[in-house]
Amino acid sequence: MIARKKARAAVEKTTLEFKRNALLSALAGGDNRHFVFLENRLGVKLATRGNLVSVEGGAASQKMAAKILTALYARLEEGEEISTAEVDAEIRFAQEAPKGAAEKEHGAISIRTAAGKLTRARSNAQVAYLENMRSNELVFGVGPAGTGKTYLAAAFGAHLLFERKVERLILSRPALEAGERLGFLPGDLREKIDPYLRPLYDALFEVIGEQATKMMESGVIEVAPLAFMRGRTLSRAFVILDEAQNCSHAQMKMFLTRLGEDSRMVVTGDPSQSDLPEGPEGLGEALRYLENVEGVGITRFSKTDVVRHPLVSRIVDAYDAHEKVDRARSK
Numbered sequence: 001m002i003a004r005k006k007a008r009a010a011v012e013k014t015t016l017e018f019k020r021n022a023l024l025s026a027l028a029g030g031d032n033r034h035f036v037f038l039e040n041r042l043g044v045k046l047a048t049r050g051n052l053v054s055v056e057g058g059a060a061s062q063k064m065a066a067k068i069l070t071a072l073y074a075r076l077e078e079g080e081e082i083s084t085a086e087v088d089a090e091i092r093f094a095q096e097a098p099k100g101a102a103e104k105e106h107g108a109i110s111i112r113t114a115a116g117k118l119t120r121a122r123s124n125a126q127v128a129y130l131e132n133m134r135s136n137e138l139v140f141g142v143g144p145a146g147t148g149k150t151y152l153a154a155a156f157g158a159h160l161l162f163e164r165k166v167e168r169l170i171l172s173r174p175a176l177e178a179g180e181r182l183g184f185l186p187g188d189l190r191e192k193i194d195p196y197l198r199p200l201y202d203a204l205f206e207v208i209g210e211q212a213t214k215m216m217e218s219g220v221i222e223v224a225p226l227a228f229m230r231g232r233t234l235s236r237a238f239v240i241l242d243e244a245q246n247c248s249h250a251q252m253k254m255f256l257t258r259l260g261e262d263s264r265m266v267v268t269g270d271p272s273q274s275d276l277p278e279g280p281e282g283l284g285e286a287l288r289y290l291e292n293v294e295g296v297g298i299t300r301f302s303k304t305d306v307v308r309h310p311l312v313s314r315i316v317d318a319y320d321a322h323e324k325v326d327r328a329r330s331k
Contacts (some may be wrong), residue, residue, distance in 0.1 A: 013056040014066050021051040023076045027069065034072075034087050038065055041091050064094045080118060089122035089307070096124045113158035113207045125305040126152055132297030133266060137259065140244075140287060141268045143301025144316050149268040150242050154203040156266070157238040161220065166263070168219070168237040171200040172255070174226045174246040197223050200242055226251055235260030244269035244283045252282030 018024060028035045028048065035046045044057035044065045055065045068090040072082055110120040111130065121127040126148055132139045133156045141149040157169040200223050204212045215221040226241065241247070241255055244267045259265055269283045290296045303316045 014062045016053045111159040119155040122307045123305045129299040136297035137295045139266045139297045146306040147301035153240045153266040155207040166238045169221045170239045171223045173242040233260040236262045239265045241267045245274040247282035
């Protein structure tokens with residue numbers, strides 16, 4: 001009996017060499033969670049030996065993983081910290097890059113919000129959003145929850161403060177949620193409105209840190225309900241209107257006409273989550289009326305741009321699917 005030897009093809013792999021071995025543990029993440037995340041998303045196998053990282057898998061996946069690891073390592077060299085969210089962002093940029101596009105650093109667009117604090121775009125839509133805020137006096141960011149609309153607006157406002165390009169950061173939102181009214185809440189006016197403005201406080205503390213408290217006490221940062229904007233002219237300020245899908249026609253027009261000298265505005269909202277009985281009247285009208293007006297930029301996010309917990313994207317998908325069926329049945 002003649003034994004036949006089966007030829008075993010050599011496993012193709014890419015080997016990356018990193019100069020600073022001490023940074024590899026941060027690159028891999030605790031319990032190698034960053035590497036495991038990359039392996040699951042790209043279908044590759046990563047292994048380390050000394051200051052070397054080997055990547056096994058399909059040729060395209062190897063190339064993509066190598067670019068992502070190189071970009072993440074560059075962040076670590078600059079003193080940044082990386083998390084699974086940053087790994088996901090680099091994967092997103094690599095996968096969304098058009099074929100044949102010129103080579104460039106993934107996720108390169110960033111803004112400094114305070115000493116030692118840097119915020120980066122995590123999707124191509126976020127890149128477009130930041131560019132809109134840089135080049136227009138009025139910007140609309142509309143789309144589903146979890147796409148970073150409010151967070152990036154607050155981060156860009158903090159960036160302008162840090163660069164001394166504006167003197168104040170003003171954040172506002174309509175005090176309307178699920179048909180409830182402020183009068184039914186306990187406490188004085190401040191205690192009544194705080195729950196409605198809490199998401200804005202959260203965004204501020206995340207991008208600025210503990211300095212946010214001092215800046216609010218000094219009046220450099222102001223967080224107020226939309227009703228408090230009436231009659232004001234907001235000069236040399238960066239102004240954010242959050243949850244704009246809950247604005248009426250009159251409220252939206254009032255807010256937009258508060259724009260003063262050397263000021264900029266950002267309006268964020270999710271038309272699918274309006275709490276107004278008539279629907280997103282003010283926001284929808286503003287988008288239609290101002291679409292082609294000079295100085296106005298509009299960034300539309302989709303469910304593919306969700307950068308929160310992966311489950312958020314699946315929740316949005318599930319709701320969209322069921323609402324589509326319900327609309328079809330009601331016709």
